[in-house]
Amino acid sequence: MAIARGATIGAKQSSVTVAPAKRDTRLDVLRGLALITIFINHVPGQIFENLTTKNFGFSDAAEAFVLISGIAVGLAYGTRFEPSAWLQTAVKATKRAFTLYLAHMITTFMTLALFLTGAWVFHRPGLLCEINILAVLTNLKAGIPSLVLLGHQIGYNNILPMYGALMLMVPVILLLNAASPLLALAVSGTVWLFAGTYEIAPHNMLIEGYWFLNPLSWQFLFTIGIVGMMHVRRGGKLPQHPVLFAAAAAYVALSFAWVVGQLWSFGIALAALGLPPVLTGFDKTFLSLPRLLHVLALTYLVINIPAISRLLRRSADNPLTILGRHSLNIFVAGTILAMVGQVVLYINNHDRIVGPVFVVIGIAIQFAYAYHLERKRKLETGGRDRLPNRTLVPVPVRVDRSRDRR
Incomplete structure (x- = not known):
């Protein structure tokens, strides 16, 4: 709905008409694509896994998911954030983090149940040695509390704990950004560098090592998404220059050649520079610089190539749009389905036909579930779309001079 507003300029009046802000579906589409990719990667050992983004560059769907989440948080929290309302924002972000925690508990204990059932019914005890399950089963007294306290994470069930930790950082990120976007990026980048250089991360409780996805490292990518989105919403523009493009x-092409050509031996030459591994390695836990730069370079190209932008802008009832709109529910469902897939493939000795067939069926089930959630949402809203109007670009403003001509 257009909003007309009169303003006195000298002795004349003019009205400013703000064009309606439509929900930008590109975020939903990208989120939907990321969810499908994560699902495929979480059912390893089938041919579709060879076609996902991780095989063609340094970063994968996890980096895309976190960056998109940061952008979404910038839209949901940042546009109305005021330092005086910091406590309310903190409460809201904490509630969201708790929701993510509950979702993680659901996927974790469903995974345990699925692997235990598979091992018992099909007489395949080897299933209990997969994805860090055995450490829990051999010490239930410490294992269950470790799962509940996030001190032990079952394999392929480690994105939500990291994301929940990032949500707890949102109030601080927004407060720093309110003072200065450059300050927010500088503080976040410093934390990322120190965490990677000195390997500062939440420790596991049952086994050696750290969380697979260190929130102190991944918060930098998350913060970039928040700060960038809020900058655009305030009317700013992302830097555009032929040299940057x-x-x-070139970096995306180099990454493609490096991964496809299996040129990992060149990493030894990078390590010989004597720089910290976070700057020269390809570690996912601490989000090494090559991975970080790759997802940012890809994002820059997507933003600056109009054809790609138009391709991603789908209708509100497009299947990918609907899938991405219900991202948390679909992520939980996709994780559980992926765990079913791992059990099925293990039982069938990673049959070359069973794996791809299961993946296709799993994706179809997620789309069906998304449509169910969408129908339910529309019924609850009486057929009216109450989704917030959100755009990835500044809302266009046009000045109506018709009154001046009267």
Whole structure:
């Protein structure tokens, strides 16, 4: 709905008409694609896994998911954030983090139940040695509390704990951004660098090592998404220059050649520079610089290539849009389905036909579930779309001079 507002300029009046803010579906589409990719990667050992983004560059769907989440948080929290309302924002972010925690508990204990059932019914005890399950079963007294306290994470069930930790950081990120976007990026980047250099991360309780996805490292990518989105919403523009575009394209091409050509031996040459591994390695736990730069370069190209932008802008009832709109529910469902898939493939000795067939069926089930959630949402809202109007670009403003001509 257009909003007309009169303003006195000298002795004349003019009205400013703000064009309606439509929900930008590109975020939903990208989130939907990321969810499908994560599901495919979480059912390892089938041919579709060879076609996902991790095989063609340094980063994968996890980096895309976190960056998109940061952008979404910038839209949901940042546009109305005021330092005086910091406590309310903190409460809201904490509630969201708790929701993510509950979702993680659901996927974790469903995974345990699925692998235990598979091992018992099909007489395949080897299933209990998969994805860090055995450490829990051999010490239930410490294992169950470790799961509940996030001190032990079952394999392929480690994105939500990291994301929940990032949500707890949102109030601080927004407060720093309110003072200065550059300050927010500088503080976040410093934390990322120190965490990677000195391996500062939440420790596991049952086994050696750290969380697979260290929130102190991944918060930098998350913060970039928040700060960038809020900058655009305030009317700013992301830097556009032929040199930047060429650099981004060259880096993406280099990453493609590196991964496809299996040129990992060149990593030894990078390590010989004597720099910290976080700057020269390809570690996912601490989000090494090559991975970080790759997802940012890809994002820069997507933003600056109009054809890609148009391709991603789908209708509100497009299947990918609907899938991405219900991202948390679909992520939980996709994780559980992926765990079923791992059990099925293990039982069938990673049959070359069973795996791809299961993946196709699993994706179809997620789309069906998304449509169910969408129908339910529309019934609850009486057929009216109450989704917030959100855009990835500044809302266009046009000045109506018709009154001046009267």
